[in-house]
Amino acid sequence: MAVQDNIGGSAPRTSLLNDPVFRGILYQIIVGGLVVAFFYWIIVNTAQNLAAQNKTTGFDFLFRTAGFDISFTLFPWSRTSFYWQAFLAGLLNTLLVAVIGIFFATLLGFTLGIARLSSNWLIARVATVYIETIRNIPLLLQLFFWYFAVLKAMPAVRNSFELPLDVFINQRGLMVPRPLPDGEFIWVLLAIAASVIAAIAVGIWATRERTATGRYPALVVQAAKIADAVVTFLVAALAFSLLSQFVPALASSPAIAWIAALVAAVASLTRFAPYSRAVVAFAITFVILAALLRAMFAAWPPFAIDLGAAVAGLVMGWISLEGTLRRPPSEGRFPLALLILIAVGIPALVYVVTGAQLAFELPVLERFNFRGGVQLPPELVALVFGLTIYTAAFIAENVRGGIRSVNKGQTEAAQSLGLKEGDRLRLVIVPQAMRVIVPPLTSQYLNLTKNSSLGAAIGYPELVNVFTGTTLNQTGKAIEVIALTMAVYLTFSLLTSAFMNWYNGRVAMVER
Amino acid sequence: MSQVSESTVERATGTSQMTVSDTDVAIDVIGMHKWYGDFHVLRDINLRVMRGERIVIAGPSGSGKSTLIRCVNRLEEHQEGQIIVNGTELTADLKRIDEVRREVGMVFQHFNLFPHLTILQNLTLAPIWVRGIPKAEAEATAMHYLERVKIPEQANKFPGQLSGGQQQRVAIARSLCMQPKIMLFDEPTSALDPEMVKEVLEVMINLAEDGMTMICVTHEMGFARQVANRVIFMDQGQIIEQNDPEAFFSAPQHERTKLFLSQILH
Amino acid sequence: MTMEHAYVRDSMVDARQPPRGTDGPIAWLRRSLFASPSDTLLTILGMLFLLWAVPPIYNFLIGHAVMPGGTVKECRAEGAGACWAYIYARFNFFIYGFYPIDQYWRPNIVFALGAALIVPLLMPSAPFKRINAVLFFVVFPIIAFYLLNGGVFGMRYVPTEQWGGLLVTLIISLVGIICSIPIGILLALGRQSQLPIIKTLSVMFIELWRAVPLITVLFMASIMLPLFMPTGTTVDKLLRALVGVTLFSSAYLAETVRGGLQALPRGQYEAGASLGLGYWKRTYFIILPQALKHVIPGIVNNFIALFKDTSLVSIVGIFDLLNTVQSASSDINWSSPTQAVTGYVFAAAVFWVFCFAMSRYSLWMERRLDTGHKR
Numbered sequence A: 001m002a003v004q005d006n007i008g009g010s011a012p013r014t015s016l017l018n019d020p021v022f023r024g025i026l027y028q029i030i031v032g033g034l035v036v037a038f039f040y041w042i043i044v045n046t047a048q049n050l051a052a053q054n055k056t057t058g059f060d061f062l063f064r065t066a067g068f069d070i071s072f073t074l075f076p077w078s079r080t081s082f083y084w085q086a087f088l089a090g091l092l093n094t095l096l097v098a099v100i101g102i103f104f105a106t107l108l109g110f111t112l113g114i115a116r117l118s119s120n121w122l123i124a125r126v127a128t129v130y131i132e133t134i135r136n137i138p139l140l141l142q143l144f145f146w147y148f149a150v151l152k153a154m155p156a157v158r159n160s161f162e163l164p165l166d167v168f169i170n171q172r173g174l175m176v177p178r179p180l181p182d183g184e185f186i187w188v189l190l191a192i193a194a195s196v197i198a199a200i201a202v203g204i205w206a207t208r209e210r211t212a213t214g215r216y217p218a219l220v221v222q223a224a225k226i227a228d229a230v231v232t233f234l235v236a237a238l239a240f241s242l243l244s245q246f247v248p249a250l251a252s253s254p255a256i257a258w259i260a261a262l263v264a265a266v267a268s269l270t271r272f273a274p275y276s277r278a279v280v281a282f283a284i285t286f287v288i289l290a291a292l293l294r295a296m297f298a299a300w301p302p303f304a305i306d307l308g309a310a311v312a313g314l315v316m317g318w319i320s321l322e323g324t325l326r327r328p329p330s331e332g333r334f335p336l337a338l339l340i341l342i343a344v345g346i347p348a349l350v351y352v353v354t355g356a357q358l359a360f361e362l363p364v365l366e367r368f369n370f371r372g373g374v375q376l377p378p379e380l381v382a383l384v385f386g387l388t389i390y391t392a393a394f395i396a397e398n399v400r401g402g403i404r405s406v407n408k409g410q411t412e413a414a415q416s417l418g419l420k421e422g423d424r425l426r427l428v429i430v431p432q433a434m435r436v437i438v439p440p441l442t443s444q445y446l447n448l449t450k451n452s453s454l455g456a457a458i459g460y461p462e463l464v465n466v467f468t469g470t471t472l473n474q475t476g477k478a479i480e481v482i483a484l485t486m487a488v489y490l491t492f493s494l495l496t497s498a499f500m501n502w503y504n505g506r507v508a509m510v511e512r
Numbered sequence B: 001m002s003q004v005s006e007s008t009v010e011r012a013t014g015t016s017q018m019t020v021s022d023t024d025v026a027i028d029v030i031g032m033h034k035w036y037g038d039f040h041v042l043r044d045i046n047l048r049v050m051r052g053e054r055i056v057i058a059g060p061s062g063s064g065k066s067t068l069i070r071c072v073n074r075l076e077e078h079q080e081g082q083i084i085v086n087g088t089e090l091t092a093d094l095k096r097i098d099e100v101r102r103e104v105g106m107v108f109q110h111f112n113l114f115p116h117l118t119i120l121q122n123l124t125l126a127p128i129w130v131r132g133i134p135k136a137e138a139e140a141t142a143m144h145y146l147e148r149v150k151i152p153e154q155a156n157k158f159p160g161q162l163s164g165g166q167q168q169r170v171a172i173a174r175s176l177c178m179q180p181k182i183m184l185f186d187e188p189t190s191a192l193d194p195e196m197v198k199e200v201l202e203v204m205i206n207l208a209e210d211g212m213t214m215i216c217v218t219h220e221m222g223f224a225r226q227v228a229n230r231v232i233f234m235d236q237g238q239i240i241e242q243n244d245p246e247a248f249f250s251a252p253q254h255e256r257t258k259l260f261l262s263q264i265l266h
Numbered sequence C: 001m002t003m004e005h006a007y008v009r010d011s012m013v014d015a016r017q018p019p020r021g022t023d024g025p026i027a028w029l030r031r032s033l034f035a036s037p038s039d040t041l042l043t044i045l046g047m048l049f050l051l052w053a054v055p056p057i058y059n060f061l062i063g064h065a066v067m068p069g070g071t072v073k074e075c076r077a078e079g080a081g082a083c084w085a086y087i088y089a090r091f092n093f094f095i096y097g098f099y100p101i102d103q104y105w106r107p108n109i110v111f112a113l114g115a116a117l118i119v120p121l122l123m124p125s126a127p128f129k130r131i132n133a134v135l136f137f138v139v140f141p142i143i144a145f146y147l148l149n150g151g152v153f154g155m156r157y158v159p160t161e162q163w164g165g166l167l168v169t170l171i172i173s174l175v176g177i178i179c180s181i182p183i184g185i186l187l188a189l190g191r192q193s194q195l196p197i198i199k200t201l202s203v204m205f206i207e208l209w210r211a212v213p214l215i216t217v218l219f220m221a222s223i224m225l226p227l228f229m230p231t232g233t234t235v236d237k238l239l240r241a242l243v244g245v246t247l248f249s250s251a252y253l254a255e256t257v258r259g260g261l262q263a264l265p266r267g268q269y270e271a272g273a274s275l276g277l278g279y280w281k282r283t284y285f286i287i288l289p290q291a292l293k294h295v296i297p298g299i300v301n302n303f304i305a306l307f308k309d310t311s312l313v314s315i316v317g318i319f320d321l322l323n324t325v326q327s328a329s330s331d332i333n334w335s336s337p338t339q340a341v342t343g344y345v346f347a348a349a350v351f352w353v354f355c356f357a358m359s360r361y362s363l364w365m366e367r368r369l370d371t372g373h374k375r
């Protein structure tokens, strides 16, 4: 094997071909030339082909009338709308699915990722089976399954399934109540925004004070006590009044539930608080579980179900008792109940005071169709379902990887300093895990957005369907349409990498 | 093994002459056994550590030294026998475990500093969130201990920016900020480059001079001679021999101890 | 009370079994299912969920299913589960698509040959790696093409429109990965290159294809490719899809290979340079062999993704496994309430087996390489 390469440029009388700098330039000229030639060849061919087909190029078609229907748009659409509006409708539909999908996939993915690391064998196993099943089956197949095998196999409109809260499901999708806010309702919306911000602000302020002075502000502590009692009262009232469905004796006099709730709330202000909480925990667990089990196992005897629910309720009451007995006195606790009460209570108050009305137009089944309500098309439902379930499996793996990447020594160091489990997670583990999770999580979000293009295969009118599909077919403007579509996804992708660069840079800066 | 400068550690003059009341006992381990699954890792451990006592544990790798001191602050749970720390018996009760951990500091072989927090934040995290000490006060305490370990100028850096020796000193300071009554050291110098061992040992000697109750797993025999009241030799999960350092090093009794010392003192 | 200071153990304590209740199955249950009250609650909820979900799934797949040999009548019966009889009846369609029945021996030989070549290739201990690789990556595709396509040695010509089912799924994913490996390697090297024009071109190519969804790439390939060709050229539909898939997957593969290149210690590059080897020799003899070995798991993962993604070609009208299942579900001879679901479950099972096996292989390789590296 001969050594061809020159050791350095300095050796005398070497052939130019052996000079690395010259060779580099030569390579680049050759490759660049080939690429230019290739594109020239393509352009010439394309021009000839288009001329042969009597086609023109240009984006002027965007301002022509589209003349087709789109089954689902976020703004009023008619056949007289323009192509650019079709583009926009597709883009908005893509974004809609992406946003909803990202929200649910994040929730499900984090839950599964944490479940997979659980010390509970059963829970970890269930999560593992989910992840290993879902991520090894093509998304398109899953979408077909949800759309053709599940949603399209739903009963016809006349035999719609009725779900709780006046939601109906049938071949044509999901019928949900249509909210009909009146003019005053804007105040309630404003109040919701303001009170959520207020709750967060109070939370931050309380934490700052806790750090700076070693304790939560007295005002917050007192308010939190009252909020605790109010929340206890509300939960207890709900639980006890629902209890009347299972205990006939209670049904006859509804007042008992309210009195009992009041007793629980008052008791929660005294030293009997742990016991009051345990009773409420028992009641709410029993009520929820009994209702759930009756729905899930219709064939089982109700007596057995109630017994099972009661046992679970007792366990829950015991957990609550253990927990509250071991909890630090309320002065040392984060005032969560207060924040919830601020976020929920203020809007509720505004709702009552302004006399705003939020009516719901319920979907009502008439002879052949529904009157009222909003119809969510099955394509949307199937796509959101499929994307959520599929992406969640990948997010779960990222979450698991992120948490596992935090060294065990970190937990041990935190433990040996006496930090309690909640503080350990909040102050030590989660901040470190999030740094590992965020970058791949962002690319999962991008993947979900790109995968929403598979909606085209089940007829959801997202960008690829409306634009690369229908618009291209009708106008024949292949190059323009495909270029525009690709530009959209390229933009998403560039935005994502910009975010990731920024994030990685920030994290690196903090640690370096 | 590094040389440690001569210093004047005042040695407790033989605990044998002291009458022992409960308050003088820092740690009491009685008939303790521990298993990892089937593996009998600690066997019949009996160890009583008095307040202000400094104990060095030595022994071959895998003999259970780390496991033993990790049982003392319940990073590992034992299956038989009793461990009583500061008068609190360690059981599954989380409340007691927290109580014990607040009073026992631990320094690890690999420092285990929190990489996402500055040095100062590393030091104030536990005082603020466990003890409820106001931030300003916690920071003052932290600076005090950083000065003691001689790196106050690093307060606003991140652990990744420090050398190994500096990180280990920060780790010691972090434990001290909780004002523990007992300090546990698990091979604090064995992950360090030789030139950094000394700076960490100096801090530890300093601590010993102040009368801190310490259990150190270490192979730094110079440190043991100079500081320890007692050296314990462990093998196969049991305490084979213990004695004051003088006797331990000059006249080891047990065969295994002799063998071990001959290997380690080349 | 006084304390004895010096102590020497006279007899060693023998290891014994842990006390009852800290080991064995009961202890395991306690530890992993009922460790705390909230764990107990989770376990109960988990068991209820399984109790709710598993029996119906079991009944659908096995309990009430109509097994091969059953009739469509049974499948239409009230409460019938999966209609395996339908899968059995249409099985050949799912595997070969519209390939002529009397010619099945040809794809069968291709399957057998492919399996015989790929198994030793995946086994690290099998000998003749180089020859094996050449056979699989170069010779096998050529033989397979002529076998399937025919028109030589008196074999009947079978146009690609008639190819289908699992056969096409495998063809697309294998061709995709085989073609994209060299392109991906070149792109990865280009991206690492010092030469600005080459680097820019590589980055643009990689980032463009990685940014857009495969479905737009396939649309582009099937609509624009004919436009790009000289007037009058026709491009086979399958070929268009193959071009699209290859462009797409070579961009992803390039990133995987780049990971391997970056993971190599700098010393390897410098050692290569100091030996006085030119760029290509250095790359071919020193850099690539090491980098590629380490990205085998990554390449397998790329292949899994590609294998799943091939299902998208059904959107541009190619009869891959998913498309055969989808179109067979409107076969009125077998129409029953569970027909579609059964088809999807079958296709899902096939995809799952392939992907799961490959992902286990990739994990196994990863572990092997890890330990091999340390020693």
Ligand SMILES: Nc1ncnc2c1ncn2[C@@H]1O[C@H](COP(=O)(O)OP(=O)(O)O)[C@@H](O)[C@H]1O
Pocket (backbone or CB within 6 Å): B036, B039, B041, B059, B060, B061, B062, B063, B064, B065, B066, B067, B068
């Ligand atoms: N988490 C664990 N699970 C099982 N065995 C362990 C675990 N931790 C340590 N061991 C084993 O216990 C023995 C004692 O370990 P350790 O206390 O770390 O020894 P030392 O610190 O003396 O080197 C070793 O044999 C080790 O392999």
Ligand SMILES: [Mg+2]
Pocket (backbone or CB within 6 Å): B065, B066, B067, B186, B187
């Ligand atoms: Mg150790």
